[in-house]
Amino acid sequence: MAIVTPVEVxxxxxxxxxxxxxxxLEPIDEIxxxxxxxxxxxxxxxxxxxxxxxxRPVSERAQFMWRALDLMLAKQDEFLAVIERESxxxxxxxxxxxxxxxxxALAYFAKRAERMLRPRKQRLxxxxxxxxxxxxxPRPLGVVGVxxxxxxxxxxxxxxxxxxxxxxxAVLLKPSEVTPRSGALVGELFAQAGLPExxxxxxxxxxxxxAAVVEAGVDKISFTGSVTTGRRVAEACxxxxxxxxxxxxxxxxxxxxxxADLDRAAGGAVAGAFFNAGQIxxxxxxxxxxxxxxxxxxxxxxxxxxALRQGVSGEFDLGPIIWPRQLEVIEAHVAEAVEKGAKVLCxxxxxxxxxxxxxxxxxxxxxxxDMKIMREETFxxxxxxxxxxxxxxxxxxxxxxxxxxxANVWTRDAERGLRLATRIDxxxxxxxxxxxxxxxxxxxxxxxxxxxxxxxxxxxxLLGYCHLQAVLIDRFGGRQxxxxxxxxxxxxxxxxxxxxxxxxxxxxxxLA
Ligand code: NAD
Numbered sequence: 001m002a003i004v005t006p007v008e009v010x011x012x013x014x015x016x017x018x019x020x021x022x023x024x025l026e027p028i029d030e031i032x033x034x035x036x037x038x039x040x041x042x043x044x045x046x047x048x049x050x051x052x053x054x055x056r057p058v059s060e061r062a063q064f065m066w067r068a069l070d071l072m073l074a075k076q077d078e079f080l081a082v083i084e085r086e087s088x089x090x091x092x093x094x095x096x097x098x099x100x101x102x103x104x105a106l107a108y109f110a111k112r113a114e115r116m117l118r119p120r121k122q123r124l125x126x127x128x129x130x131x132x133x134x135x136x137x138p139r140p141l142g143v144v145g146v147x148x149x150x151x152x153x154x155x156x157x158x159x160x161x162x163x164x165x166x167x168x169x170a171v172l173l174k175p176s177e178v179t180p181r182s183g184a185l186v187g188e189l190f191a192q193a194g195l196p197e198x199x200x201x202x203x204x205x206x207x208x209x210x211a212a213v214v215e216a217g218v219d220k221i222s223f224t225g226s227v228t229t230g231r232r233v234a235e236a237c238x239x240x241x242x243x244x245x246x247x248x249x250x251x252x253x254x255x256x257x258x259x260a261d262l263d264r265a266a267g268g269a270v271a272g273a274f275f276n277a278g279q280i281x282x283x284x285x286x287x288x289x290x291x292x293x294x295x296x297x298x299x300x301x302x303x304x305x306x307a308l309r310q311g312v313s314g315e316f317d318l319g320p321i322i323w324p325r326q327l328e329v330i331e332a333h334v335a336e337a338v339e340k341g342a343k344v345l346c347x348x349x350x351x352x353x354x355x356x357x358x359x360x361x362x363x364x365x366x367x368x369x370d371m372k373i374m375r376e377e378t379f380x381x382x383x384x385x386x387x388x389x390x391x392x393x394x395x396x397x398x399x400x401x402x403x404x405x406x407a408n409v410w411t412r413d414a415e416r417g418l419r420l421a422t423r424i425d426x427x428x429x430x431x432x433x434x435x436x437x438x439x440x441x442x443x444x445x446x447x448x449x450x451x452x453x454x455x456x457x458x459x460x461x462l463l464g465y466c467h468l469q470a471v472l473i474d475r476f477g478g479r480q481x482x483x484x485x486x487x488x489x490x491x492x493x494x495x496x497x498x499x500x501x502x503x504x505x506x507x508x509x510x511l512a
Contacts, residue, residue: 002324003357004177004206017177017206022320023088023312023356031180034203039172039212045198046143046170053199054140054168058114061166065110067193068162069103079185083154086179088312088356089319093276098154098182101439105159108441109462113166116459117466126502126512133475138466140168141243142219147210147233149225150322151279151379153179157186160222160245160456161200165190167465169220170199174213176225177206178323211236220244220465224281227377227450234453245454245464248447249377250281250405253398254434255420256289256297257391257411264432265410266300272408272434273383274308274361277318279326281451282406284434286367286374287385288394294387298365301383302345305361310351320357321380327357330380334362337373337384342366347381369397377403391416395423404448408434427451 007016007030015033020026034042053061072079076099083094119137123129144164148157157175164171175183187202203209207229214221214236223233224247237244254272256265272284289297308317321327327350334348347362359380367374367384374384388394398407408430409420417431427447428437437443444458455461502508 015205019086019178019180021085021088021356022322022324023354025356028085029181031177031204033177033205034174034209034212036212036216039203039209039216042172042198042201042203043143043216043218046172046201049196049198050140050142050168050170053165053170053196056168058117058166058168061168062110062113064190064193064195065106065162065166068189069106069110071189071192072099072103072106079154082185083179083182086182087150087153087319087322089276089322090311090316093319097152097276097280101155102158104439105155105162105441109162109166113462116462117167131475132472135471135473137469137471138167138463139469140466143170143172144465145213145216145218145221146171146173147213147221147223147225148173148175148183150176150178151276151281153182154185156224156247157183158189160224161186161190163456163462164220164222164465165195165200167462169465171201172213172216172218173200173202174205174210175202177204180204214242215240218242222456222465223247224456230452243464245446245456245461246452247281247445247456248405248450248452249379249403250283250447250451251285251375251377251401251403252282252406252408252426252434253394253401253424254284254287254407255391255394255398255409255424256287256293257409257413257416257420258290258292259412259416260293260297260410261412261432262293262297262300266297266304268408268410268432268434269297269301269383269385270304270308270361274305274318274381275435277321277359278381279322279379280435282428282435282438283379284383284408285378287383288388288397289385290390290394291387294385298345298363298385301385302363305363305383306346308361310354310358310360312354312356318358318361318381320354321359322357324357326379327359330359330378330382333371333373333376333378333380334364334382337364337367337371340368340371342368342371342373342384369400375401391420395420399423399425402450405451406430406435406437408432425449 003020019029021028117138122134146160184202221244227248230246230248310318342364343366345363347360351358362382364384404426406428407424407426411417421429441457444455444460446455
């Protein structure tokens with residue numbers, strides 16, 4: 001059952017997609033797909049609006065963010081209804097992942113963008129410091145294409161858009177075709193906040209529209225989605241010499257040390273794996289638990305996993321898998337693991353009680369590192385637990401992956417936690433917590449290896465929407481330039497003397 005299906009239209013008419021709910025499989029919506037021409041029109045409008053926007057002080061741009069925040073707080077139930085309808089996620093997931101994080105992102109960047117984007121003086125080194133001074137001026141890039149996925153359809157559309165706008169850019173936003181209205185809320189929000197016309201356009205559609213945005217002639221792409229599409233986007237950007245930020249998939253490891261608080265760790269494993277039904281890029285996707293505590297830890301995890309409730313309405317803990325093809329991936333990973341000897345302690349199948357795309361919270365043991373469940377992104381409510389001899393083996397296996405997004409380590413010893421964290425090759429690590437680093441907006445969030453390129457948060461993320469222009473200016477009204485004609489032998493010899501003096505002696509090296 002597909003939840004996004006093409007609608008038959010008259011020849012020459014715009015393409016249309018019909019949407020069904022992943023929770024009930026009932027039809028819920030239909031969208032018109034933005035064409036290449038629509039994207040070109042949006043780009044022209046963005047180009048027209050952007051210079052005046054960039055000329056405004058950052059503090060003025062921030063006022064629009066505060067207004068958007070006020071509106072979001074006032075309309076949160078309306079927004080939640082849209083997100084819940086498209087994704088089927090429980091209200092608490094929608095609130096935590098989408099609305100709460102969105103409010104926090106708006107306030108965090110609105111409050112700090114002016115400081116982060118302030119031009120700054122940078123001390124020069126050596127003799128250069130005597131004659132020149134350096135200013136670093138963050139300049140907007142122009143128009144940014146934001147392409148977002150279906151798992152956090154509102155926050156992952158909003159956060160890059162907010163940062164790109166604050167940095168003085170215009171935005172073309174292309175939300176996922178699986179959850180288009182949730183992404184489109186970002187456009188509605190800023191329109192109501194009075195954002196100048198043309199500065200932000202939302203282009204609904206599928207991969208074709210996304211590709212049209214990438215090829216439209218924008219100045220940067222901020223992409224969040226799968227490794228496969230991310231690679232395609234990166235290739236298209238490379239061809240155009242276009243900067244891109246890629247926030248891609250993950251296979252986050254969890255390491256449980258012998259001294260971990262077992263209750264806390266078991267709770268963390270369950271929340272890390274089953275939050276948003278496991279559809280979080282930095283969900284806990286595999287656990288390495290040291291032998292001494294493995295049985296007790298696993299018992300507590302299974303007890304908690306069995307208590308989770310799936311549902312369509314009212315109070316429930318886990319929603320459906322939002323995209324049918326992802327459900328097939330989950331089923332294939334579990335089936336292969338079982339075939340190779342893994343044991344299912346709970347779940348391991350679609351929920352037979354529910355009509356929608358529900359996969360039961362699943363815990364697996366007796367897994368090995370040649371199974372897909374330990375190597376490829378499952379992106380569902382499945383927690384494989386592997387028993388290891390010690391922490392060294394856990395680290396070795398944690399790093400035996402092509403991903404490097406997040407990780408979490410559980411120990412009562414903060415020093416050990418930090419030591420182990422810095423041995424894991426991932427973009428971020430939580431000690432005694434999970435899935436927190438995206439919400440700590442100070443933390444630059446980005447993946448290593450195939451998990452991505454660049455950062456989305458922190459000053460690094462915001463500055464990623466700028467070109468840091470270096471301006472060298474005279475000090476003390478100096479008249480010298482770096483080189484001048486005519487070249488003379490005496491001057492060349494003088495340069496060589498200076499080189500020896502500067503870098504050939506201890507005093508010189510200290511001054512350099
Ligand atoms: P996806 O790659 O299928 O789609 C992402 C977006 O790209 C959609 O809007 C889609 O329409 C668009 N798209 C498809 N083809 C395109 C093309 N050729 N050119 C341009 N755009 C194109 O990803 P998804 O299935 O929607 O999302 C799930 C994936 O996203 C998971 O792998 C997850 O780990 C990842 N993700 C990563 C982060 C992060 O911050 N690292 C956050 C959330 C999700």
